[in-house]
Amino acid sequence: MTTALDRIVNDHQHMARLLGFLDYQMSGYREGSERRPSLKIIIDALDYLHHYPDVFHHPLESKLITRLKPRLTSREQRVKLELIEAQHRQMVPMTAKLLSGFNAVASGQVMPINLLLANYTLYSDLQREHMALEDQFLVPALETLLTPEELLQVDDDLKLMPDPLFGAHLWTTYKRLYQHVLEWECSVEPVV
Numbered sequence: 001m002t003t004a005l006d007r008i009v010n011d012h013q014h015m016a017r018l019l020g021f022l023d024y025q026m027s028g029y030r031e032g033s034e035r036r037p038s039l040k041i042i043i044d045a046l047d048y049l050h051h052y053p054d055v056f057h058h059p060l061e062s063k064l065i066t067r068l069k070p071r072l073t074s075r076e077q078r079v080k081l082e083l084i085e086a087q088h089r090q091m092v093p094m095t096a097k098l099l100s101g102f103n104a105v106a107s108g109q110v111m112p113i114n115l116l117l118a119n120y121t122l123y124s125d126l127q128r129e130h131m132a133l134e135d136q137f138l139v140p141a142l143e144t145l146l147t148p149e150e151l152l153q154v155d156d157d158l159k160l161m162p163d164p165l166f167g168a169h170l171w172t173t174y175k176r177l178y179q180h181v182l183e184w185e186c187s188v189e190p191v192v
């Protein structure tokens with residue numbers, strides 16, 4: 001697998017980890033929960049989702065999709081690709097809306113928390129559905145139908161924008177978040 005496809009697959013695994021952590025944090029807001037969610041950490045996680053996947057990961061895929069599109073031969077494949085692109089357009093404003101909603105809570109504004117939670121559920125369900133479709137359809141199609149040279153053409157983009165949370169160099173802004181994700185993962189019983 002090429003570097004570009006590796007990055008896409010790795011990003012998906014990292015986003016799945018972060019969504020698992022966010023599910024855990026959000027559940028602290030639900031009625032009857034004995035745990036207090038950490039608002040600052042939720043905002044850090046949403047900030048990351050807004051500034052890395054929305055700004056780099058999905059646009060990288062879209063760039064590759066533009067090359068892939070003319071190579072698809074079946075209508076079913078084209079429909080799947082159009083759905084992926086539609087989901088990209090749909091997710092960016094959803095992340096922005098969630099981030100501004102939780103920032104408003106942090107600044108003391110009265111916000112309907114149930115609405116924020118419902119929006120989060122819509123967002124996380126869509127992200128998971130989207131990543132599953134990309135893993136099952138987009139990544140294999142890119143690997144089969146694009147040439148290694150075409151995939152290499154996005155390598156400069158990869159170097160310019162490393163993952164600031166799960167990449168080799170952890171950005172100071174996300175240090176606290178990274179620590180919390182690791183602690184949460186250590187506390188979760190492994191599924192046997």
Ligand SMILES: [Fe+2]
Nearest residue numbers: 058061088134
């Ligand atoms: Fe995507």
Ligand SMILES: [Fe+2]
Nearest residue numbers: 057061131134
């Ligand atoms: Fe993706």
